[in-house]
Amino acid sequence: MSAAFAPGTRVRVKDDWPERRGPCHIRTPHYLRGREGVVQAVLGEFPNPEDLAFARPAPRRTLYHVLFDQKPVWDEGEAGDGLLVEIFEHWLEPAATPTQEAA
Amino acid sequence: MSAPARPESIALLERLVAALQARGLVSEEEIAQRQASTDRASPEIGARMVARAWADPEWRRFMVANGAAAAEQMGVSMAGAPPLGILEDTPHLHHLVVCTLCSCYPRAVLGYPPHWYKSFEYRARAVREPRAVLAEWGTVLPAGMQVRVVDSTADYRWMVLPLRPAGTEGWSEEQLAALVTRDVMVGVALPRLPVAAAAE
Structure with missing residues (x-):
């Protein structure tokens, strides 16, 4: 299995709310749903905790470290402040805002 | 005078450990080792x-x-x-x-x-x-x-x-x-x- 998103790629956390559909276990914080960030690192592959929590067979999923600007999420903080969060690949999609090419 | 009642959580823990041991999922030794490394x-x-x-x-x-x-x-x-x-x-x-x-x-x-x-x-x-x-x-x-x-x-x-x-x-x-x-x-x-x- 290879990572779909390379470091530096702009991604969007899916605006999905499985907790509204029934019992579930989710590691994606609510405050990041629908938010855009940048992949900082590929952390590896881990059994999907959403399955592990219910003792189901848990396929391995790629885990990313994704960096989000603090300001758009909470309207707090100073320029450059950020939130660095572990997000599984199946929660990520390409961002609407294109990845900026390195200068 | 009787001893103070033990919290229900302790009894629950003991039953869980006994059930895990009965199924061969964890041994007393493993539990002791994990407790020791956690305490260290x-x-x-x-x-x-x-x-x-x-x-x-x-x-x-x-x-x-x-x-x-x-x-x-x-x-x-x-x-x-x-x-x-x-x-x-x-x-x-x-x-x-x-x-x-x-x-x-x-x-x-x-x-x-x-x-x-x-x-x-x-x-x-x-x-x-x-x-x-x-x-x-x-x-x-x-x-x-x-x-x-x-x-x-x-x-x-x-x-x-x-x-x-x-x-x-x-x-x-x-x-x-x-x-x-x-x-x-x-x-x-x-x-x-x-x-x-x-x-x-």
């Missing part, structure tokens, strides 16, 4: 890692690349433990660790998490207004320092590798380790020189 873990381990990273650039690179391997070199058994990530502070970037979902914490190198780390207040506020939380801790960041909150939501555990304070040139690793508290490695505090040393 303390912030002193993390502090020794930080001090060595300050003193030895090669070790620093090794530790940042593979925190678990570095912990193993300090005598910690990381078998079955989650990977350990190292967050390098820089002159322009300060890290603060929280777990908003529960209480994920690098127990292997920091020991038991403090109660405040698990509180709803810390978990809600650290991610939302980290600068206000730091200010209440008495932690004053230099102007222009960016704050990066690391929300520990999944399979890694994170510890902060802070900046080595000025005025510690020539210090031994033992002296340096004494500056590195649990709070420093969570990121709510900065390493501080003892008043006597700072006044010299």
Whole structure:
């Protein structure tokens, strides 16, 4: 299995709310749903905790470290402040805002 | 006079352990070993890692690349433990660790998490207004320092590798380790020189 998103790629956390559909276990914080960030690192592959929590067979999923600007999420903080969060690949999609090419 | 009633939670735990043992899923010895290694873990381990990273650039690179391997070199058994990530502070970037979902914490190198780390207040506020939380801790960041909150939501555990304070040139690793508290490695505090040393 290879990572779909390379470091530096702009991604969007899916605006999905499985907790509204029934019992579930989710590691994606609510405050990041629908938010855009940048992949900082590929952390590896881990059994999907959403399955592990219910003792189901848990396929391995790629885990990313994704960096989000603090300001758009909470309207707090100073320029450059950020939130660095572990997000599984199946929660990520390409961002609407294109990845900026390195200068 | 009868003995005080035991909490229901203790009886429940005993029944769970008995059920696991009856099914051969865990032995008494394994439980004792895990309890012993959990009790041995303390912030002193993390502090020794930080001090060595300050003193030895090669070790620093090794530790940042593979925190678990570095912990193993300090005598910690990381078998079955989650990977350990190292967050390098820089002159322009300060890290603060929280777990908003529960209480994920690098127990292997920091020991038991403090109660405040698990509180709803810390978990809600650290991610939302980290600068206000730091200010209440008495932690004053230099102007222009960016704050990066690391929300520990999944399979890694994170510890902060802070900046080595000025005025510690020539210090031994033992002296340096004494500056590195649990709070420093969570990121709510900065390493501080003892008043006597700072006044010299």
